[in-house]
Amino acid sequence: MPAPVLLYACIGIEPKRWIDAFRLHMPELEVRQWPDMGDPADIEYVLAWKLPPSLLQTLPNLKVIFSLGAGVEQVLSDHTLPTGVPLVRMVDPGLTTGMIEFVLLSVLRYHRRLPEYEANQKVHRWQELVPKLPQEQRVGLMGMGELGAACAQSLVALGFDVAGWSRSPKTVAGVTSFHGPEGLIPFLNRTDMVVCLLPLTAETDSILNAQTLAALPRGAFVINVARGRHVVEEDLLAALDSGQIAGATLDVFRREPLPSDHPFWSHPRVTVMPHSAALTQPKTAARTIADNIRRHQSGQPLRHVVDRRRGY
Numbered sequence: 660m661p662a663p664v665l666l667y668a669c670i671g672i673e674p675k676r677w678i679d680a681f682r683l684h685m686p687e688l689e690v691r692q693w694p695d696m697g698d699p700a701d702i703e704y705v706l707a708w709k710l711p712p713s714l715l716q717t718l719p720n721l722k723v724i725f726s727l728g729a730g731v732e733q734v735l736s737d738h739t740l741p742t743g744v745p746l747v748r749m750v751d752p753g754l755t756t757g758m759i760e761f762v763l764l765s766v767l768r769y770h771r772r773l774p775e776y777e778a779n780q781k782v783h784r785w786q787e788l789v790p791k792l793p794q795e796q797r798v799g800l801m802g803m804g805e806l807g808a809a810c811a812q813s814l815v816a817l818g819f820d821v822a823g824w825s826r827s828p829k830t831v832a833g834v835t836s837f838h839g840p841e842g843l844i845p846f847l848n849r850t851d852m853v854v855c856l857l858p859l860t861a862e863t864d865s866i867l868n869a870q871t872l873a874a875l876p877r878g879a880f881v882i883n884v885a886r887g888r889h890v891v892e893e894d895l896l897a898a899l900d901s902g903q904i905a906g907a908t909l910d911v912f913r914r915e916p917l918p919s920d921h922p923f924w925s926h927p928r929v930t931v932m933p934h935s936a937a938l939t940q941p942k943t944a945a946r947t948i949a950d951n952i953r954r955h956q957s958g959q960p961l962r963h964v965v966d967r968r969r970g971y
């Protein structure tokens with residue numbers, strides 16, 4: 660049997676760590692790098708992130724598209740995406756750990772009132788600030804999938820009062836489940852810190868807007884680690900300025916990189932991160948992809964295939 664061939668087509672992402680990791684986890688896999696792909700008919704697998712335009716159309720024997728990211732809205736918006744070829748999203752232990760770390764860091768930062776201490780330090784003010792007990796801090800995860808559920812469990816372990824909102828009801832120990840459009844406002848009403856970990860779809864686009872931000876208790880915090888389009892930026896700025904929202908940690912934006920004149924950069928209650936809350940880690944992710952290629956080659960069902968109708 661000829662060696663399987665994977666085309667690395669991830670514009671802007673350094674290939675070396677991926678190539679080393681594939682060599683370790685699947686030495687028999689031949690990895691080619693776009694645009695040096697040789698005969699397009701050899702390519703059975705593509706690893707994609709910011710795909711070169713129309714590339715997929717030129718691959719007659721493509722069997723599976725692997726997304727380098729957990730979010731697949733970019734790949735799905737490619738009008739040349741072949742209909743019969745499964746698209747697999749990224750589920751990577753390294754990515755999940757990174758997201759848990761970042762969400763805990765952000766929640767704890769607000770919970771322990773660090774932004775206030777930082778402001779006090781600037782004016783040399785020595786002042787003790789009493790934190791709430793964790794069980795008095797109501798954290799809400801929008802999205803209870805691979806990442807949302809993992810973050811929820813870690814927050815429960817620290818004693819926070821955790822709820823999740825998803826499309827379907829969930830049973831996660833210690834987490835109150837809300838679901839569906841009718842569950843959204845009750846979920847927001849009880850949430851002091853909302854963490855967005857939804858996929859970007861037609862239903863979730865602009866979901867954090869004037870109306871939903873107003874449904875949070877006054878003085879709530881927003882942590883968006885999903886996609887910039889989940890947030891209506893002007894509505895969030897207005898809610899910050901009115902005091903409805905006390906602070907926001909934003910890792911993702913409608914335009915990335917965030918333009919240098921964007922008001923978020925200098926807003927005193929906004930923390931800007933350059934879309935790096937969690938990064939796919941080649942060392943762990945290449946192994947997951949290799950396992951899936953082996954499953955595919957032995958006729959077993961692929962894991963983590965995107966449901967194109969749902970959009971995630």
Ligand code: NDP
Nearest residue numbers: 729730802803804805806825826827858862884885936937
């Ligand atoms: P999953 O597909 O595993 O989970 C998605 C969750 O969102 C599910 O619980 C799903 O509900 C819920 N959901 C989807 N649509 C709706 C809706 N209309 N109403 C209510 N709930 C909905 O995704 P992941 O957890 O792996 O990733 C989530 C997102 O995080 C990615 O799509 C990506 O955009 C972002 N991300 C950002 C990173 C960063 O560094 N900033 C890194 C990695 C990911 P149900 O379970 O019922 O289907």
Ligand code: OXD
Nearest residue numbers: 727728729730937938
């Ligand atoms: C992802 C991301 O979707 O990095 O994985 O944003």
